[in-house]
Amino acid sequence: MNETILDVLVYLFEHYMEAPAAEPPSEEALRSELEEQGFDEEQIERAFDWLEELGERQESLPGVVAPGAIRIYTEAEVARLDLEARGLLLDLEQRGVLDHRTRELVLDRLLALDEPHLGREAAQWVALMVLFSEPGREAAYAWMRDYVYQLPGGALH
Template sequence: MFEVLVYVYENYWQGDACPELQQLGRKLTAVGFEAEEIQAALVWLDGLNLAAQGTQICLPPAEPQGLSHSLATSQDVQAQSLGSLRVYSVTEQEHLGAETLGFVSFLESSGVLPPHMREIVIDRAMAAPGDPVTLDDLKIIVLMVYWSFGQEPDALVLDELCDDTAQRLAH
């Protein structure tokens, strides 16, 4: 499935250029991916599309006294405050593993993964195969979440997501 997602990211790097899922499935078949991989990727992408469409940030005009911004969803929900903490369920901890949760925490504390995108990353990682999800697979998921919002991560984040860290030499 992840090979299909990488292909989609590389060939339709502007999310709005990606064809509808049924047409995308035909194109992926023509490229030579296996039907089972294509189906898993299309189901996963459909979930990503639903999550991205359901999460829209509406930033109100600048408010005095630094009040938090609201999140525009089906309910009126407040955005995460600076002092809040994301607690992962046992199921999430087991499926994601310590390494991937540490990487999500790193991205979030670096300011490159806002809470609404983090939640989509966690949701899509929970829908991904693997127990636990590998760090390389999580990096693909993060790229796909950025892609679904029509955003490209900055160069340093992109380097961290795409670089093979196994070949790095510590100084």
């Protein structure tokens, strides 16, 4: 199969993160299930690394930015993030779903996917996972979940 790290992460999110069981499965059990589902061992390993790095980045990113600061994308970011992905991030920030800190986490985790081209779908899934893992961002996560699953209340206008 030709799955990406994002495919593994979405599978984990939909099956374990959003609706956790009373007793979460061990990492070994998760890896075994992912392999049974046909995911490549290398992509599984990279997905677990991605999740671990998300936790590390959450602790290390500064929480304050100058008022009125504007995010300018680097040439490398523009080359990998298409216009729709960048537009989605701007829209989410303007709506208050992302703040500057969570936006930077989303960008960091998007680029860590190691894909040459990242579009809107990747950006929305990564934003959802970042918001899920951010304490105090429950309302933003709920809005983003509705948007990703296209439930009423989450539609962007």
